Amino acid sequence: MPFEHLNPLLKPNNKKIVLLVMDGLGGLPIEPGGPTELEAANTPQMDRLAAEGMIGLSTPILPGITPGSGPAHMVLFGYDPLQYIIGRGVLEAAGVGMFVRSGDIAARGNFVTLNSSGEITDRRAGRISSEEAAPLVERLRTIEIPGVEIEVRPVREYRFAVVMRGPDLHPEIDDTDPQSTGVPPLPANARHPSAKHAAELFNQWIAKASHTLAENPKANGLTLRGFSTDPKFPPFNQAYGLRAACVSVYPMYKGISKLVGMDLIEFEGDSPEDEFSAVSNHWEDYDFFFIHIKKTDSKGEDGDFSGKVQVIESVDIALPGLLELKPDVLIITGDHSTPALIRTHTWHPVPFLLWAPATVRPDDQTQFGERACAHGGLGHFRALDTMPLALAHASRLEKFGA
Amino acid sequence: MPFEHLNPLLKPNNKKIVLLVMDGLGGLPIEPGGPTELEAANTPQMDRLAAEGMIGLSTPILPGITPGSGPAHMVLFGYDPLQYIIGRGVLEAAGVGMFVRSGDIAARGNFVTLNSSGEITDRRAGRISSEEAAPLVERLRTIEIPGVEIEVRPVREYRFAVVMRGPDLHPEIDDTDPQSTGVPPLPANARHPSAKHAAELFNQWIAKASHTLAENPKANGLTLRGFSTDPKFPPFNQAYGLRAACVSVYPMYKGISKLVGMDLIEFEGDSPEDEFSAVSNHWEDYDFFFIHIKKTDSKGEDGDFSGKVQVIESVDIALPGLLELKPDVLIITGDHSTPALIRTHTWHPVPFLLWAPATVRPDDQTQFGERACAHGGLGHFRALDTMPLALAHASRLEKFGA
Numbered sequence: 001m002p003f004e005h006l007n008p009l010l011k012p013n014n015k016k017i018v019l020l021v022m023d024g025l026g027g028l029p030i031e032p033g034g035p036t037e038l039e040a041a042n043t044p045q046m047d048r049l050a051a052e053g054m055i056g057l058s059t060p061i062l063p064g065i066t067p068g069s070g071p072a073h074m075v076l077f078g079y080d081p082l083q084y085i086i087g088r089g090v091l092e093a094a095g096v097g098m099f100v101r102s103g104d105i106a107a108r109g110n111f112v113t114l115n116s117s118g119e120i121t122d123r124r125a126g127r128i129s130s131e132e133a134a135p136l137v138e139r140l141r142t143i144e145i146p147g148v149e150i151e152v153r154p155v156r157e158y159r160f161a162v163v164m165r166g167p168d169l170h171p172e173i174d175d176t177d178p179q180s181t182g183v184p185p186l187p188a189n190a191r192h193p194s195a196k197h198a199a200e201l202f203n204q205w206i207a208k209a210s211h212t213l214a215e216n217p218k219a220n221g222l223t224l225r226g227f228s229t230d231p232k233f234p235p236f237n238q239a240y241g242l243r244a245a246c247v248s249v250y251p252m253y254k255g256i257s258k259l260v261g262m263d264l265i266e267f268e269g270d271s272p273e274d275e276f277s278a279v280s281n282h283w284e285d286y287d288f289f290f291i292h293i294k295k296t297d298s299k300g301e302d303g304d305f306s307g308k309v310q311v312i313e314s315v316d317i318a319l320p321g322l323l324e325l326k327p328d329v330l331i332i333t334g335d336h337s338t339p340a341l342i343r344t345h346t347w348h349p350v351p352f353l354l355w356a357p358a359t360v361r362p363d364d365q366t367q368f369g370e371r372a373c374a375h376g377g378l379g380h381f382r383a384l385d386t387m388p389l390a391l392a393h394a395s396r397l398e399k400f401g402a
Numbered sequence: 403m404p405f406e407h408l409n410p411l412l413k414p415n416n417k418k419i420v421l422l423v424m425d426g427l428g429g430l431p432i433e434p435g436g437p438t439e440l441e442a443a444n445t446p447q448m449d450r451l452a453a454e455g456m457i458g459l460s461t462p463i464l465p466g467i468t469p470g471s472g473p474a475h476m477v478l479f480g481y482d483p484l485q486y487i488i489g490r491g492v493l494e495a496a497g498v499g500m501f502v503r504s505g506d507i508a509a510r511g512n513f514v515t516l517n518s519s520g521e522i523t524d525r526r527a528g529r530i531s532s533e534e535a536a537p538l539v540e541r542l543r544t545i546e547i548p549g550v551e552i553e554v555r556p557v558r559e560y561r562f563a564v565v566m567r568g569p570d571l572h573p574e575i576d577d578t579d580p581q582s583t584g585v586p587p588l589p590a591n592a593r594h595p596s597a598k599h600a601a602e603l604f605n606q607w608i609a610k611a612s613h614t615l616a617e618n619p620k621a622n623g624l625t626l627r628g629f630s631t632d633p634k635f636p637p638f639n640q641a642y643g644l645r646a647a648c649v650s651v652y653p654m655y656k657g658i659s660k661l662v663g664m665d666l667i668e669f670e671g672d673s674p675e676d677e678f679s680a681v682s683n684h685w686e687d688y689d690f691f692f693i694h695i696k697k698t699d700s701k702g703e704d705g706d707f708s709g710k711v712q713v714i715e716s717v718d719i720a721l722p723g724l725l726e727l728k729p730d731v732l733i734i735t736g737d738h739s740t741p742a743l744i745r746t747h748t749w750h751p752v753p754f755l756l757w758a759p760a761t762v763r764p765d766d767q768t769q770f771g772e773r774a775c776a777h778g779g780l781g782h783f784r785a786l787d788t789m790p791l792a793l794a795h796a797s798r799l800e801k802f803g804a
Binding site for chain 1: 403404407408411454761763764765766777778779781782783787789790791792793794795799800801802803804
């Protein structure tokens with residue numbers, strides 16, 4: 001439901017909502033007729049919650065459309081990614097904790113390898129490690145361009161993010177990555193006259209950065225992509241009247257959460273138990289907790305069916321630590337499918353479990369798995385409906401109309 | 403998904419998609435509690451494909467809305483008929499192979515019977531045969547109107563199509579068919595000042611045509627309907643990055659396919675075997691084949707339940723000829739329902755089977771029929787999602803967003 005219609009219905013109370021996202025949860029049988037990862041996993045806790053609650057299949061964007069991590073999470077938070085578009089630069093910057101305000105410009109950077117003619121021979125600089133990249137990023141941070149402030153942070157391996165801040169900056173700038181080897185990086189080129197000033201400043205920075213990097217064996221050049229600025233979304237807390245927090249190990253998901261205005265809960269460790277403890281430690285501080293489990297997706301992308309099964313089981317084993325907090329609404333789902341069979345994000349609908357003891361209309365399903373979800377009481381629905389469903393089951397919405 | 407969002411995701415490859423449409427496939431029990439036509443049919447091939455693949459029910463337009471053949475096919479091709487509107491004249495002209503360019507005007511024609519007062523006594527001229535109509539159409543073709551070119555072709559029985567080409571033509575003209583007997587045909591009347599010129603030219607043509615027909619016993623007059631011009635749709639091949647071809651016996655479906663930019667495969671015969679052979683003969687030339695089976699609809703409109711069952715069975719028997727081509731994605735569905743019980747198109751959702759060995763998430767259904775489809779893994783969805791699903795299962799879509 002569009003924010004302008006939802007907003008007048010909001011009703012404050014003390015009920016707690018937990019959105020537990022196992023990244024890439026949806027799967028496929030690894031062999032014909034067999035179970036999916038979630039079906040193969042031994043998940044007594046989730047099965048009990050499925051029996052007490054209701055399940056269904058959610059479509060992240062639209063049928064057939066495979067979402068990236070950004071859109072897949074935005075939609076769970078209620079922002080239609082066909083309407084609310086995040087630039088890639090902003091996404092990358094947010095992922096490493098850089099705040100991009102309106103008028104700032106963020107871009108994704110790659111270290112690359114150039115030959116003596118200045119042509120790219122490796123678009124990822126031999127996939128140098130994060131350790132190798134760190135001192136290079138440090139050197140880039142020392143570059144100064146008069147009139148603007150420039151922040152650079154490492155992302156991972158050969159990737160970094162850069163944010164430029166100053167007056168009169170517009171982000172309509174083409175990528176400098178030519179998307180192929182054997183040619184030099186492109187200059188930053190303004191797609192629109194208003195962006196000429198920013199493009200010129202980026203070209204100055206690129207010239208100094210290239211000079212700084214020139215003597216490195218592998219990472220002796222760079223490309224920039226996804227120039228973009230703050231997309232100015234309606235803030236999550238205001239949109240839903242919720243004090244919301246993110247519990248995530250990976251920077252990317254912290255970044256998206258921060259972009260929509262959630263607080264970030266800092267914690268030690270990276271296990272499901274550690275994440276649930278972090279929630280427990282801040283239980284009174286927030287109304288809404290987004291908990292992100294990354295490794296389901298990582299194992300899927302590795303093609304590691306049994307590894308993904310084990311991650312799901314490890315979440316199930318840790319679940320009592322979350323349930324003892326007595327959330328009023330608990331949603332367990334994924335942001336998209338990452339079947340080990342296919343080793344990448346896919347478009348397949350995502351298993352969805354909604355447990356809300358006070359208000360749920362139970363279906364006749366007793367297991368949390370794709371086939372069961374296809375028959376669940378929630379039916380097939382768009383992931384964009386997640387937040388209104390969560391709010392409704394938390395008794396946080398007035399009726400619409402008299 | 404809107405074309406402007408889908409287009410940047412397209413990824414070329416060599417995978418083949420087959421869309422097999424049994425016109426009016428959806429049915430109803432002819433007696434309470436009995437099977438539908440599809441359920442009654444013995445379809446071992448389709449049942450096996452249903453078991454290996456996934457099934458569901460698709461809604462052609464919106465719940466409760468009965469589609470005509472034009473919109474029902476447009477939606478399967480991914481053109482929302484609430485957004486992309488084809489005039490009836492254009493549809494009829496396209497169906498008999500007349501190309502309507504922007505600025506041309508097409509109309510549907512009926513031969514009618516007039517009494518001595520010029521009042522219509524039969525709106526279909528006693529349903530004269532195609533053979534009787536042919537020489538009449540020949541005479542209409544000899545009529546000349548200065549400043550424009552006019553093309554006339556027979557459609558079937560008492561129906562013909564006319565296309566006017568020339569400068570400054572606008573199609574906002576009311577039907578001349580009064581939709582009742584006992585009154586004369588109406589003049590071509592401009593609904594908008596810009597169409598006055600074209601309306602005047604059509605009235606000149608109608609006067610000459612009426613004079614030409616006056617001495618016939620049955621077809622001594624005519625009416626025109628559905629004045630319209632080229633709707634200018636995004637071409638199918640560009641919209642999806644597919645070399646697409648239509649295999650159809652009936653002109654109407656060739657016309658719609660041509661209208662969206664598909665090639666037409668010519669072939670001899672009219673059986674499912676003939677149609678599948680035509681696909682086989684051009685297997686390397688195209689990435690996408692639309693195969694249209696007409697007789698399921700015809701039998702439904704005749705109220706011939708067992709006849710419709712037999713047509714479905716004849717398709718099933720021929721299927722191995724299609725399967726041996728090893729399509730990567732095979733969709734078997736209808737464009738709408740035509741239950742023999744009701745003898746006309748209806749709004750009921752349509753059985754849908756998606757078979758794609760590499761990527762399908764199988765459900766627990768093992769028969770292709772309406773009741774099974776209601777429980778299938780594809781759930782209930784809009785027919786407009788057909789093309790994105792087909793492209794996704796052919797691995798022809800990149801992910802959306804990072």
